[in-house]
Amino acid sequence: MLRTRLNPHFLFNSLQNISTLTRQNPDAASQMLARLGDVLRAALRKGAPAQTTLTSEIALTRAYVEVEQIRFDGRLSALFEIDHELENALIPGFLLQPLVENAITHGLRGGQASGAIWVRAARQSDELIVTVRDNGSGPPAERLADLEMGIGLGSTCERLERMFPGRHSVSMRKLPEGGTEIRIALPLQWAQILIASQTHEFVPSAHR
């Protein structure tokens, strides 16, 4: 399960970074270990429901981005814009992380001095709209290749098609100012916390 959720390159390269930081900057090493721990905990969560709240998905994504920021030594900036009313909206777990990973890979591509990513979540009538943007200079050709190989964005598309057949959309566009935007629209569903079962698991409820 860990393998399907987390890119092993990310894990082992992060460990190598921590190894260097223990000498150079022990505080940063400790911070990076803690964030990596957060990401691993989320990835290893057993019996997790297919969907999680947007709040916890964003927390995981932030932890992941923090690890990447340390890896890329201040060359990466990230901005999260999340609509407050959507805190309890449901979203498939580990949906954002691979999208952000792609955005970082492409955003820092081509020897660019700095990468920037923007993650936004907003409501549009009955839909949850999530967008991930980067400032990468390269053409989105590599991502089309990913789609064909069923990795990265490709596996995301397949997963959403299984979960929301015909009720979602994924699109990719090149931004006029440079960079690429991935936009995902999902049917808006809300989490209900089951107090009685004391499990803190989230189950989907009908649209509110």
Added chain:
Amino acid sequence: MNLFRVLIVDDEPLIRAGIREGLAGMAQIEIVGESGTGAEAMSQLSSQSVDLVLLDVQMQDCTGLDVVERIGPDRMPAVIFVTAYDEYAVKAFELNAVDYLLKPFDDIRLRRSVERACQRIAAHRQSDLAAQLQALLNSRSRKWPDRIVVKDGERFDFVAVDSIDWIESANNYVQLHCGSHQHLLNESLTNLEGRLNPARFLRIHRGRIVNLTRIDAIHPLLGGTYELELRSGTRLTSGRQYKNQIQALLRS
């Protein structure tokens, strides 16, 4: 005393710094440069003399094997591949006895690997090292896509490669014929041909590629052309200049 000139190639600055620090205590090592991309590594390797390169396998712009391929195994210095996780690569390295380091590694493993490499360089076995690198490149298998993405306005359609019966060029586009479905792709036939597994798809005409598993019968026509009858009943004529490929097919 022998001095070994070392180049460090990894796209992550902290990992390069860690390697540099780890090698700091080794008197016989001189670090002559660091590269953060495959392209930089290639320019460093062609502009200065290097005895040993610590080469990251998976970089943003290309792989370490691409670097070896473009420089040429016989012009490459000794290589220690550094890899985070790559089951295929590790197997290939083991088979070809080229040294590699798995991340995360500590100073002890790093130094042991570098020492071993230096001993081999000192033994002047550069031709052996080149042969190993060449064998490694040869063992690299190419991956072919399982599906083709067709952009239709804002949406992307997946077309399983298996579902394609044959492909036809139409000006700057190609048309994928998949049973009763057709898809238009903004790409040249030659470009698409390069992306398809040649064991499964054959160019039979300037404007046609056929899925070999769909061929039911081949009828020779006059002048070195052939008519290929597909399972669907479609009949395609091959081009004269593709005669040899069709004949090879008949022999196999």
